[in-house]
Amino acid sequence: MSQREPRSRERIIIGAADLIRRRGLAGSTVRDLAAHSGAPLGSTYHYFPRGKQQLAAEAVRFAGDLATRxxxxxxxxxPVAGLRAFLALWRQTVIDSDFTAGCPVLAVAVEEPPDDADPEAIKAAAEVFTAWEGLLSASLRDRGAAPEEAARLATLVVAAVEGSVAMCRAKRDIRPLDDIAAQLETLIDAAVTT
Structure with missing residues (x-):
């Protein structure tokens, strides 16, 4: 494999993640995803022979891995430091895009799955959300939270952050993200000090 192949494939994935976070999956064709990344359509099908669902799943995993790191x-x-970093990541995404981009994981997760295909991209979104919840839950448990409470709170954090990102985009205002920050910190502090 030449050095160019991984870069081309990665460029397509990065471009797809960016377009999906802006337009959603239903609003993007394979041709759109290829064009947005600057790749020829043929190359896109070469690297992603299963088409749009495969490319979207890889784009979701790519975006998920960035946030996971x-x-x-x-x-x-x-856990509070993790929360602050997670919030800062999405705050930067929303502001830097002038409220035109959010989370590609959420964008894929809320779309209606195709009738005639395996919803590979939606499965990838579920995997990413589960990974984020697992990391947060483990951190909460490590700091003394009861396992059940840690799991519920981790789900709440992911859901609140993702939902507030969508609200920020709709309102063209960062306030929803800022509003949840203090509340989530309070809940985390209560969970780890009990």
Missing amino acids: VLERELEAG
């Missing part, structure tokens, strides 16, 4: 690094300092 941020969480893993920051959670070493505790």
Whole structure:
């Protein structure tokens, strides 16, 4: 395999993640995803022979891995530090895009799955959400939260952050994301100090 192949494939994935976070999966054809990444359509089908669902699943995993790495690094300092980093990541995404981009994982997760195909991209979104919840839950448990409470709180954090990102985009205002920050920190502090 030449050095160019991984870069071309990765460029297509990065471009797909960006377009999906802006337009959603239903609003993007394979041709759109290829064009957005600057790749020829033929190359896109070469790397992703199963088509749009395969490319979207890889784009979701790519975006999920970026956020996962941020969480893993920051959670070493505790769940509040992880929360702050997670919030900062999405805050930057929304602001830097002038409220035109959100989370590609959420964008794929809320779309109606295709009738005639395996919803590979939706499965990838579920895997990413589960990974984020698992990291947060483990950090909460490590700091003394009861296992059941840690799992519920981790789900709440992911759902609140993802939902507030969507609200920020709709309102063209960062306030929803800022509003949940203090509330989630309070809940985390209560869970780890009990």
